Amino acid sequence: MVKNQICISLITAFLGLSVCFSTPAQQEFLPSPPADHSLIYVLDQQNKLIALPFETAMTPLRAEQVAKSTTTSYIELKGEHSATVLLPTQRIFLFTIDRGGAHPPLLVWLTPHRGARRVTAIAQRGMAGFAISSSEIVRPIPRGLVKNGDEVFMELRPRVSLMPGEYAIIGNDLTRVATFRVIAAAD
Numbered sequence: 183m184v185k186n187q188i189c190i191s192l193i194t195a196f197l198g199l200s201v202c203f204s205t206p207a208q209q210e211f212l213p214s215p216p217a218d219h220s221l222i223y224v225l226d227q228q229n230k231l232i233a234l235p236f237e238t239a240m241t242p243l244r245a246e247q248v249a250k251s252t253t254t255s256y257i258e259l260k261g262e263h264s265a266t267v268l269l270p271t272q273r274i275f276l277f278t279i280d281r282g283g284a285h286p287p288l289l290v291w292l293t294p295h296r297g298a299r300r301v302t303a304i305a306q307r308g309m310a311g312f313a314i315s316s317s318e319i320v321r322p323i324p325r326g327l328v329k330n331g332d333e334v335f336m337e338l339r340p341r342v343s344l345m346p347g348e349y350a351i352i353g354n355d356l357t358r359v360a361t362f363r364v365i366a367a368a369d
Contacts, residue, residue, distance in 0.1 A: 234360040264361035270343035287353035
């Protein structure tokens, strides 16, 4: 059951990555791919790509080992808030691999927990690694901009404006988790 839920959430979250190369609207600015393919970027008000800082996350799951049983746990980041504040409609850009079995990093909602931020993680019996609970994945609209072999420079745009709160972009490497927060607009 968990395996099916994880597969469905990953497929739903990034359905059509290979065919999602679309023609941009004429007035919308689309940046050229930056030189550093290892970073995650946002587009600032001057249409410049700014790299998001990385934090290190921790989990009690042994993601490098094959799980003996299906276990639900968490991935945790220290501190109550990310230092980076973004607008609710900020556009995110990153490089990812487009081939079977690979998935782009996930945009997730973080929950406060005793001075830290967490997201639910699941280790599935018989598999190494972890999955993120589908209810905590923010499903963006992925748009491939430039493809070079298996590598794709893509935009992740929220389907709706992000609600105030803490967010992370989590891939397989928990030492490189991009975090940001969205705050409520002043009235």
